[in-house]
Each structure stands twice: as structure tokens, then as C-alpha cells.
Amino acid sequence: xxxIVNGEERxxxxxxxxxLLHVLRDELGVTGPKAGCQQGGCGTCTVLVDGEPRRxxxxxxxxxxxxxxTTVEGLGDLDDLSTVQAAFHARYAAQCGFCTSGMMxxxxxxxxxxGGVGAELSRExxxxxxGGHVCxxxxxxxxxxxxIAASRGDVEPSVGIAPIPGEPQVETPGAPA
Amino acid sequence: xxxxxxxxDLLVPTSVAEAVEAFGDGAGVTVLGGGTILxxxxxxxxxxxxxxxxxxxxxxxxxxxxxxxxxxxxxxxxALADGTPEPLASAARNVGDPEIRAQATLGxxxxxxxxxxxxxxxxxxxxxxxxAARVRSAGAGGERTEAxxxxxxxxxxxxxxxxxxxxxxAGAWVAQRRRHTHAYTLLGVAAAETADGVRIAAAHAxxxxxxxxxxxxxxxGGAAPAEAAAAALDDVEPHDDxxxxxxxxxxxxxxxxxxxxxxxxxx
Numbered sequence: 001x002x003x004i005v006n007g008e009e010r011x012x013x014x015x016x017x018x019x020l021l022h023v024l025r026d027e028l029g030v031t032g033p034k035a036g037c038q039q040g041g042c043g044t045c046t047v048l049v050d051g052e053p054r055r056x057x058x059x060x061x062x063x064x065x066x067x068x069x070t071t072v073e074g075l076g077d078l079d080d081l082s083t084v085q086a087a088f089h090a091r092y093a094a095q096c097g098f099c100t101s102g103m104m105x106x107x108x109x110x111x112x113x114x115g116g117v118g119a120e121l122s123r124e125x126x127x128x129x130x131g132g133h134v135c136x137x138x139x140x141x142x143x144x145x146x147x148i149a150a151s152r153g154d155v156e157p158s159v160g161i162a163p164i165p166g167e168p169q170v171e172t173p174g175a176p177a
Numbered sequence: 178x179x180x181x182x183x184x185x186d187l188l189v190p191t192s193v194a195e196a197v198e199a200f201g202d203g204a205g206v207t208v209l210g211g212g213t214i215l216x217x218x219x220x221x222x223x224x225x226x227x228x229x230x231x232x233x234x235x236x237x238x239x240x241x242x243x244x245x246x247x248x249x250x251x252x253x254x255x256a257l258a259d260g261t262p263e264p265l266a267s268a269a270r271n272v273g274d275p276e277i278r279a280q281a282t283l284g285x286x287x288x289x290x291x292x293x294x295x296x297x298x299x300x301x302x303x304x305x306x307x308x309a310a311r312v313r314s315a316g317a318g319g320e321r322t323e324a325x326x327x328x329x330x331x332x333x334x335x336x337x338x339x340x341x342x343x344x345x346x347a348g349a350w351v352a353q354r355r356r357h358t359h360a361y362t363l364l365g366v367a368a369a370e371t372a373d374g375v376r377i378a379a380a381h382a383x384x385x386x387x388x389x390x391x392x393x394x395x396x397x398g399g400a401a402p403a404e405a406a407a408a409a410l411d412d413v414e415p416h417d418d419x420x421x422x423x424x425x426x427x428x429x430x431x432x433x434x435x436x437x438x439x440x441x442x443x444x
Contacts, residue, residue, distance in 0.1 A: 055280065
């Protein structure tokens with residue numbers, strides 16, 4: 001069987017009913033998607049399959065043979081963050097980072113499927129789309145803020161981040177400007 | 178990491194006819210639809226499939242028909258949220274979250290293992306019972322179409338092909354969830370005003386979807402919603418599972434039934 005992982009074709013030898021999560025992490029060494037609950041309930045294993053967010057812990061390899069798989073590694077580089085990644089960084093939307101891969105991939109797909117960067121999403125849209133993703137650290141507010149900011153294309157971290165309606169104005173020492 | 182045996186005999190049919198032939202009488206066959214229920218069982222070593230039928234390419238998805246709808250077994254739950262009648266649409270919208278709904282299938286939901294101490298699965302059986310839906314399945318003795326309650330009473334050895342639904346005059350779905358990680362429905366009530374009168378069914382009151390015939394009879398006899406709803410406990414004995422106790426279910430089932438009736442009448 002084979003997978004196209006972040007644009008690169010990879011032959012895989014894992015048994016056909018191996019969960020995609022384990023094919024990626026254990027056979028291919030792609031550790032962006034996380035093994036959280038491993039029952040489909042937390043969203044840390046989410047990857048994009050042909051552009052659609054799916055739980056990789058719930059997908060047998062045979063069901064995605066030949067598919068395009070996008071993981072967080074495929075979103076951008078440290079020197080060239082994607083819009084969503086830049087927004088998460090600027091808005092302090094990651095703490096331990098365990099949920100972040102899944103959150104960003106789901107957010108990326110949400111923006112792509114709803115008018116792209118420039119078409120601002122509502123809080124309700126973001127909460128509905130990311131509703132299956134659990135975060136133990138952040139309390140979700142800054143994650144939603146970051147996704148909305150990304151949808152707006154508002155991701156210049158250096159100067160003048162425009163406030164988001166409803167966002168509490170709190171000075172956080174040490175947070176990125 | 179659990180080591181999986183490579184001795185999986187994987188069959189990936191590319192048509193309904195091939196799927197039916199590959200299924201045979203179902204003996205020793207593990208059927209994989211969306212995979213949302215079975216994949217964790219396999220990954221964690223609780224299920225070791227031999228002959229495995231993967232239905233993702235069998236062309237069994239889709240909603241068709243004018244009036245009576247025919248819904249293919251591999252139709253994703255997300256596709257049921259729009260364009261199918263209530264209470265099925267609302268029940269579908271309530272399952273899991275968007276990523277789960279996109280992968281889970283009608284057939285898989287209908288055939289979800291019932292009962293035990295696991296989290297409750299298979300919400301869609303109750304709305305289908307309320308709608309007096311019919312299940313078309315293949316297996317020993319060939320293809321047959323039967324009432325969904327009859328299918329659910331003996332699902333072993335059957336491959337679900339499609340579900341037929343007649344649109345009701347009105348439909349209502351009321352559900353109780355716990356906002357925990359897995360967002361399963363701990364109790365749901367589906368009601369529909371069909372050509373043969375009001376039908377009401379409960380999801381997860383007991384291990385299987387239960388038609389609330391005593392409630393239906395009370396309503397037909399002119400009882401008010403709350404009074405009729407009290408009869409629900411004559412039709413089902415609530416059970417304990419991972420999400421809720423029998424005591425809790427018994428307390429809130431009549432409340433949900435009354436709400437469903439009100440919603441049905443207001444619809």
C-alpha cells in the first residue's frame with residue numbers, strides 16, 4: 001500500500017488494518033499526529049485526508065491506500081509558517097502543544113472550505129468545526145481567537161494585532177507581542 | 178504498540194454485487210464501513226479480524242428517491258444531517274463531532290454493538306424505528322427487506338445494503354449528552370408522526386433502541402404529554418453503562434419523552 005504524505009509518495013509495509021496514526025508515527029516516523037485517547041474522541045490524531053480532517057486513530061490503512069495525507073509537518077516551516085501557524089504563535093494559542101497539531105489542521109481545512117484567508121469566520125463556526133478537539137491547557141479562547149485571526153488574514157505578529165470582538169484584553173508577561 | 182497479524186484476508190469489493198458475494202453468509206467475516214467503531218478495537222487487540230470486507234469502494238453510499246428515500250449503508254452520518262427527514266437529520270447532526278460524522282456510516286451506526294458497559298453507540302436506530310424505516314440486507318437466504326425493529330432483533334449474518342425511509346408528517350429528536358471527551362448521547366428520544374400514527378422510540382434507555390408503545394397508546398387515548406411520557410418506563414428497563422446509571426436514565430427518560438411529544442406537536 002502507499003500514502004502520499006505531505007506531498008511525498010511513501011510505500012508502507014504495515015498490515016492493512018493498522019490505524020493510519022500508527023503507520024505515520026511508527027513506520028514512517030511522522031510524529032506530528034499524536035496518540036491521545038486513541039478512540040477518536042480527542043482530536044490530537046487528526047490529519048487531513050485528501051484535504052478533509054479525519055481521526056487517524058480511526059482509519060485503517062486499507063481505507064486510505066493511495067490518499068493524500070497532510071500532517072502538521074506539511075503546513076509550513078519554522079522560517080515560513082502557514083497563516084494558521086503564525087496566528088497560533090501570535091495569539092499564544094499553544095501551551096503544551098499536544099492538541100495543537102490537530103487543532104491547526106482542522107482550522108486549516110475549515111478556512112480552506114469557507115472562503116479561504118480573508119473570509120472571516122464566526123466564533124460559532126470555529127467552535128462547531130473544532131468541537132471534537134480537546135485542549136487541557138488553554139481554555140480554548142485563544143485557540144478560537146487564533147483561528148478567527150487566521151481566517152481574517154490578520155497574522156502580522158510584530159505590530160498592531162487588531163482586537164477580536166469579545167477577546168479579553170489581558171497583559172500576559174512574556175507572551176509574544 | 179499492538180502487533181497486528183498480517184494474516185488478514187482483506188476484500189475490497191468495487192460493487193454492491195461483489196460485496197454481497199464476498200459477504201456470503203457472513204460467517205467469519207468482519208465488515209468495515211467507516212471504521213470508527215472497529216478500528217480502536219483492532220488497534221488495541223480486542224478484535225483480530227481474519228476475513229475482512231472493506232466497503233469503502235463498493236458504491237454503497239448515497240441518498241436517492243422522491244418521497245420514499247433509499248439511503249445506502251455507506252452513506253456518511255454527516256450526509257444524513259441535511260436532506261433526510263426528522264428525526265433522523267437531527268439525530269445524525271448530534272452524533273460525535275464533524276470529523277466523526279464525516280467518517281461514520283449509516284450501516285455502521287445501525288450495526289453498532291449494543292449494551293455492556295461501553296459508551297452507548299448507534300443513536301440512529303431509534304429515529305429509524307420512529308420512522309418505521311425498512312432495512313434491505315443480504316446474507317444467507319439472499320436479499321430481504323424488513324422493518325428496522327425486525328432487523329435489529331436478529332442482525333447476525335446480515336450485510337446492510339440500504340435503509341428505506343418514508344417522510345413523516347413531522348419528526349422530533351431530543352437528546353441528553355454529557356460534554357465529555359467522547360460526546361456520546363446517553364439518552365435520546367425520537368418521535369415521528371407517520372401515516373400509521375405517532376411512533377416514539379428511545380435510544381440507549383436499554384441496550385437496544387426501544388419502541389415506546391405504552392406512550393404511543395396513552396397519547397392515542399388522549400393523555401397529555403407528561404402523563405403519556407410517564408408510561409415510558411413500562412416499555413423499557415434502563416441500564417447502567419459508562420456514561421450514566423439506570424437510576425439517572427429512569428429519572429430523565431419521561432422528561433425527554435414529554436419534550437419530544439411537545440416538539441412533535443409544535444413542529
